[in-house]
Amino acid sequence: MEKNIAFIWDLDGTLFDSYDAILAGLEETYEHFGLDFDRPAIKEYILKFSVKDLIKEVADKEGLDYDDMQAFRANSLREKNAAIHLMPGARDVLDWTVEQGISNFVYTHKGKNTHQLLQNLGIATYFKEVLTADSGFARKPDPEALNYLIETYRLEKDSTYYVGDRLLDVQTALRAGIGSINLVVDTIEKNQKIICLSDILGLF
Known part of the structure; x- marks a missing residue:
């Protein structure tokens, strides 16, 4: 690891x-x-x-x-x-990150609803910081929010990954100079396509 x-x-x-x-x-x-x-x-x-x-x-x-x-x-x-639920494997992957000492953050275009949902689904405590549409950063694919997290928490770009499900997420990661893990997009350099979240365990 x-x-x-x-x-x-x-x-x-x-x-x-x-x-x-x-x-x-x-x-x-x-x-x-x-x-x-x-x-x-x-x-x-x-x-x-x-x-x-x-x-x-x-x-x-x-x-x-x-x-x-x-x-x-x-x-x-x-x-x-x-009606909103966790994606299959989400909690298992988050538990695994805790065991491995991996730091977790959120950057989403969701708004004020975000924090309540994280609480409702029982995963709010997994994240060091949660950035939403209300955090004041430029929207994707501008990497401003990712750059803020990288600089604030001194994250290493070669071992930091943005996990998403859209081309917009891949573009944002690449503009920030970090890796991308994506549930939909493939055939883009520095992006790793997965079929389900549990596939992440096999990448590391």
């Missing part, structure tokens, strides 16, 4: 099995504002970009108030917290 390994985790689709809840919240939001909801197209969009980008684009296109849409969506999603 290498020393001083650190994992920086994305949440939605990585540690959190949450896309169904996110899409349900978006569907309610669309219905509330009288919009047609194309689930496959919207899921593809948020996987490529983000929910915030989606709401901004729709608000601009439809002449709606962005803040009103975001507030309604956030309230809808909070009501669906119980």
Whole structure:
């Protein structure tokens, strides 16, 4: 085992099995504002970009108030917290990191809901610091948040990894000069594709 390994985790689709809840919240939001909801197209969009980008684009296109849409969506999603679960193998991998002395952090585009969900799912104590959309950093793929964690905790770039599930996560890791572990993306140098979280144990 290498020393001083650190994992920086994305949440939605990585540690959190949450896309169904996110899409349900978006569907309610669309219905509330009288919009047609194309689930496959919207899921593809948020996987490529983000929910915030989606709401901004729709608000601009439809002449709606962005803040009103975001507030309604956030309230809808909070009501669906119980529908969000850990991804298979998440707790086992986190327990393994503790045994191995690996440091864990979170960098996610999720907002205020993040800390409550981490508490609800019983994994808040695994992380030294959790950065969210409310932490004030530039959004992915800008590496500002990752650079902050690297500098603050003196992480070694050659043994620090951003674990995610989107191309955006890989791009963010590479721009920060660290490794990437990804549940979806392959064929990119310095990125290791895994099929499930438990595959991480075999990488180290």
